[in-house]
Amino acid sequence: QWYQRRVRGETTPPELAPPPAPDIFSQPIEGEDAGIPLRLVPCGICGRKFGEDRLARHTNICNKTATKQRKVFDTTKQRAEGTDYAQYVARGMHKVEHSKPKTKGWKNAHDEFQQIVKCARTGVAAPPVENPDYITCPTCNRRFNETAGKRHMPVCKERNSRKPMKISRKK
Numbered sequence: 102q103w104y105q106r107r108v109r110g111e112t113t114p115p116e117l118a119p120p121p122a123p124d125i126f127s128q129p130i131e132g133e134d135a136g137i138p139l140r141l142v143p144c145g146i147c148g149r150k151f152g153e154d155r156l157a158r159h160t161n162i163c164n165k166t167a168t169k170q171r172k173v174f175d176t177t178k179q180r181a182e183g184t185d186y187a188q189y190v191a192r193g194m195h196k197v198e199h200s201k202p203k204t205k206g207w208k209n210a211h212d213e214f215q216q217i218v219k220c221a222r223t224g225v226a227a228p229p230v231e232n233p234d235y236i237t238c239p240t241c242n243r244r245f246n247e248t249a250g251k252r253h254m255p256v257c258k259e260r261n262s263r264k265p266m267k268i269s270r271k272k
Contacts, residue, residue, distance in 0.1 A: 205234070 141150035146163045181187040213230050220227040235244040240257045 140153055142153050142156050143150050144156065144159055144163055146160065146167050149159075151159050178187075178190055181190040217227045217230070232244070232246075235246055236250040237244050238250065238254055238257055240254070240261050243253075245253055
């Protein structure tokens with residue numbers, strides 16, 4: 102049954118549809134204000150409608166709020182509360198733009214890459230690529246970037262200075 106109604110274009114079955122909302126402005130007022138007709142007057146500032154007796158009070162409040170500038174709510178501060186990140190937000194460090202350092206030698210890297218591709222097409226072995234920014238370890242002659250080289254060199258020197266361990270075989 103419901104499927105047939107849906108095919109006809111009915112959106113909800115009548116037994117499940119909510120009752121219509123009562124129109125409160127068309128109902129007569131009961132009680133002590135029963136004889137006074139309800140006249141709504143629009144506010145000159147915000148355009149909302151109020152009863153004539155309430156409009157003066159609303160206008161004062163509406164005028165105060167319309168002239169005030171609201172402080173912009175910063176969600177970052179609220180999210181950072183109670184975390185380590187809050188100290189950076191308090192100092193305004195979260196708004197600082199961190200620029201990426203420009204890469205050096207991109208043209209050399211591009212030319213080397215093109216040379217490798219050309220060698221791969223022709224079947225010739227590509228020459229080894231040496232980065233001029235790398236430093237050579239004096240102990241093992243391997244090449245590293247500056248930070249990795251500073252970590253590697255003392256370890257490599259200490260490792261090579263040790264006496265080789267003698268391996269004893271059981272007979």
